[in-house]
Amino acid sequence: xxxxxxxxxxxxxxxxxxxxxxxxxxxxxxxxxxxxxxxxxxxxxxxxxxxxxxxxxxxxxxxxxxxxxxxxxxxxxxxxxxxxxxxxxxxxxxxxxxxxxxxxxxxxxxxxxxxxxxxxxxxxxxxxxxxxxxxxxxxxxxxxxxxxxxxxxxxxxxxxxxxxxxxx
Amino acid sequence: xxxxxxxxxxxxxxxxxxxxxxxxxxxxxxxxxxxxxxxxxxxxxxxxxxxxxxxxxxxxxxxxxxxxxxxxxxxxxxxxxxxxxxxxxxxxxxxxxxxxxxxxxxxxxxxxxxxxxxxxxxxxxxxxxxxxxxxxxxxxxxxxxxxxxxxxxxxxxxxxxxxxxxxxxxxxxxxxxxxxxxxxxxxxxxxxxxxxxxxxxxxxxxxxxxxxxxxxxxxxxxxxxxxxxxxxxxxxxxxxxxxxxxxxxxxxxxxxxxxxxxxxxxxxxxxxxxxxxxxxxxxxxxxxxxxxxxxxxxxxxxxxxxxxxxxxxxxxxxxxxxxxxxxxxxxxxxxxxxxxxxxxxxxxxxxxxxxxxxxxxxxxxxxxxxxxxxxxxxxxxxxxxxxxxxxxxxxxxxxxxxxxxxxxxxxxxxxxxxxxxxxxxxxxxxxxxxxxxxxxxxxxxx
Numbered sequence: 001x002x003x004x005x006x007x008x009x010x011x012x013x014x015x016x017x018x019x020x021x022x023x024x025x026x027x028x029x030x031x032x033x034x035x036x037x038x039x040x041x042x043x044x045x046x047x048x049x050x051x052x053x054x055x056x057x058x059x060x061x062x063x064x065x066x067x068x069x070x071x072x073x074x075x076x077x078x079x080x081x082x083x084x085x086x087x088x089x090x091x092x093x094x095x096x097x098x099x100x101x102x103x104x105x106x107x108x109x110x111x112x113x114x115x116x117x118x119x120x121x122x123x124x125x126x127x128x129x130x131x132x133x134x135x136x137x138x139x140x141x142x143x144x145x146x147x148x149x150x151x152x153x154x155x156x157x158x159x160x161x162x163x164x165x166x167x168x
Numbered sequence: 169x170x171x172x173x174x175x176x177x178x179x180x181x182x183x184x185x186x187x188x189x190x191x192x193x194x195x196x197x198x199x200x201x202x203x204x205x206x207x208x209x210x211x212x213x214x215x216x217x218x219x220x221x222x223x224x225x226x227x228x229x230x231x232x233x234x235x236x237x238x239x240x241x242x243x244x245x246x247x248x249x250x251x252x253x254x255x256x257x258x259x260x261x262x263x264x265x266x267x268x269x270x271x272x273x274x275x276x277x278x279x280x281x282x283x284x285x286x287x288x289x290x291x292x293x294x295x296x297x298x299x300x301x302x303x304x305x306x307x308x309x310x311x312x313x314x315x316x317x318x319x320x321x322x323x324x325x326x327x328x329x330x331x332x333x334x335x336x337x338x339x340x341x342x343x344x345x346x347x348x349x350x351x352x353x354x355x356x357x358x359x360x361x362x363x364x365x366x367x368x369x370x371x372x373x374x375x376x377x378x379x380x381x382x383x384x385x386x387x388x389x390x391x392x393x394x395x396x397x398x399x400x401x402x403x404x405x406x407x408x409x410x411x412x413x414x415x416x417x418x419x420x421x422x423x424x425x426x427x428x429x430x431x432x433x434x435x436x437x438x439x440x441x442x443x444x445x446x447x448x449x450x451x452x453x454x455x456x457x458x459x460x461x462x463x464x465x466x467x468x469x470x471x472x473x474x475x476x477x478x479x480x481x482x483x484x485x486x487x488x489x490x491x492x493x494x495x496x497x498x499x500x501x502x503x504x505x506x507x508x509x510x511x512x513x514x515x516x517x518x519x520x521x522x523x524x525x526x527x528x529x530x531x532x533x534x535x536x537x538x539x540x541x542x543x544x545x546x547x548x549x550x551x552x553x554x555x556x557x558x559x560x561x562x563x564x565x566x567x568x569x570x571x572x573x574x575x576x577x578x579x580x581x582x583x584x585x586x587x588x589x590x591x592x593x594x595x596x597x598x599x600x601x602x603x604x605x606x607x608x609x610x611x612x613x614x
Contacts, residue, residue, distance in 0.1 A: 034367060034381075041373045062498035085517065085532050086352040087345060088500040090597075116502035117349060118518040118531075119598030131598075132521035132531035 044156035051075070051144075051151055051167055058111055060091065066140065066153060067091060071108055075165040077153055078126045079138040080113070087117035089137070094124065103162040113137065125161055139163055191463050199460035209466065213406055215458040216465045217414030225300070225413045225564070228472045229293035234398065235476040236286040241391065243279040251337060253383035255376050258339035259494045266491055277484035283331050285480065287509045290327045294320060294547075298576055301569050303551040305408075306415020306561035313412060313561070314551035316404040319397050321548050326394045328509070333386035335507060339379060344495035345504045347374050347382070353517065353536035374497070412562030417457035502596045511590030512583045513540060518598060543579070 109124025120131030193199035200214040265272040303317035355365035370377025516535035560566035592603040
């Protein structure tokens with residue numbers, strides 16, 4: 001009979017249990033409040049200017065951290081965000097540009113990239129060639145805005161390296 | 169102590185004739201009363217183990233660390249009044265502290281110097297405790313030194329996080345790119361990483377929510393946690409009978425147990441005479457091994473704490489704190505270097521990207537999370553792995569702990585070597601240069 005807990009012990013356990021649950025719930029509530037529900041971040045789909053504003057060759061857009069390349073009527077864009085730890089890579093013009101087939105499409109390589117933070121190096125198509133970078137630089141799709149004809153880049157949707165935008 | 173004081177000294181225990189100035193007691197009794205009646209001293213024991221107080225054993229590194237923490241809290245307070253944690257105004261407010269506010273540069277310099285020294289002092293303290301095997305329990309009693317070591321390791325990690333969150337607050341280039349790299353290391357953790365990064369940043373980009381989060385962590389969350397752990401750390405030292413070097417006095421032969429007297433009345437007087445049945449003076453309390461805390465402990469603690477404060481205050485006059493250019497998300501500095509105590513980490517995240525066939529593991533995960541995590545984990549559980557005898561507790565370089573001390577020192581040496589390379593041998597694009605070699609100009613790059 002003495003094995004069975006009496007009413008007082010049960011109530012004490014219940015009380016302590018309720019206290020622990022209450023503290024836990026409050027801790028969860030406090031922590032959850034710190035996870036943002038609304039993003040005030042800059043939009044990831046950005047108008048970057050009229051096609052005519054882009055010279056032949058490469059233009060760096062610091063705000064978007066993006067290299068935009070133009071070759072006549074075709075455009076493509078490569079991210080400047082290092083895939084290792086997110087610093088902005090710097091571009092270096094190649095003395096002798098070369099044409100290479102990248103993922104089935106010919107590509108004129110005019111630059112190469114290097115990261116100031118940990119020394120990752122990338123070739124002109126964004127391929128990681130040395131240093132700690134685990135992946136190639138991302139390519140992002142460019143489209144033409146229907147309303148004003150500006151180029152639009154989608155920084156949230158990487159595309160294969162065969163992507164080209166050709167405008168009429 | 170003048171005559172008037174000794175004459176008017178009340179006889180009740182726990183009452184000191186001069187409760188605000190109890191540094192020179194005239195008797196053991198007054199020394200004990202000094203501790204009890206003085207608010208600043210009440211957390212000290214009345215008697216301290218003689219072996220705990222030696223200069224050469226502990227080098228007083230823990231006290232130095234605590235003194236630096238005190239300096240950081242004191243100097244941080246005016247800085248909190250002056251610093252504006254907003255991305256538009258943080259840089260300007262720190263620039264004002266440096267160049268406009270009267271004595272501002274000095275207060276900031278005290279804060280920054282103390283922070284750098286604290287990282288060093290806390291690490292040296294940790295190394296001293298390891299090399300002395302002071303996380304071991306030297307006497308078979310209810311000591312829990314291994315848990316105090318664990319608390320200490322946690323405090324070391326907190327110190328590093330405090331430094332990290334601190335150098336972000338000026339919102340200069342160092343701050344911005346340190347957050348970029350630091351939070352990307354967090355996001356390299358599989359599955360939860362990106363969520364953790366978002367939680368730290370308060371969004372997906374580094375912006376106002378990021379600054380205010382690191383500010384709150386730096387000024388209240390982390391110092392609060394550190395002070396709570398510090399209080400427990402100090403309390404445990406007392407419970408464990410002083411420093412580990414004192415454990416040897418505990419192993420001196422204890423006086424023979426006094427058999428219970430015929431009287432069953434357990435009076436205080438009986439306790440004092442040793443005729444009470446349960447009282448047995450352990451050698452650890454023997455007069456030869458103890459001294460009065462006032463003034464033997466308080467004098468040395470005073471020398472260390474005031475000495476640390478004086479040294480930092482004077483050095484801060486001559487040493488101005490740097491401030492880089494305002495945070496610029498558009499340009500990564502080249503090279504972008506972390507403060508010296510994180511450069512070894514910057515080195516290993518550079519060198520640890522693994523390629524196994526088509527499968528690549530980011531150095532951010534291996535060098536930024538797994539390796540440091542393993543090191544901290546190894547430190548944390550080491551007392552439970554250390555099989556050396558109890559007699560090795562509190563002894564510098566005990567022979568029975570030679571191998572582990574050697575491994576520890578080699579690891580420290582490796583970290584120092586990486587720190588040296590990061591500090592002196594890395595130039596633009598994190599390329600290797602000799603310290604005396606000039607860095608090249610980088611034309612044609614943007």
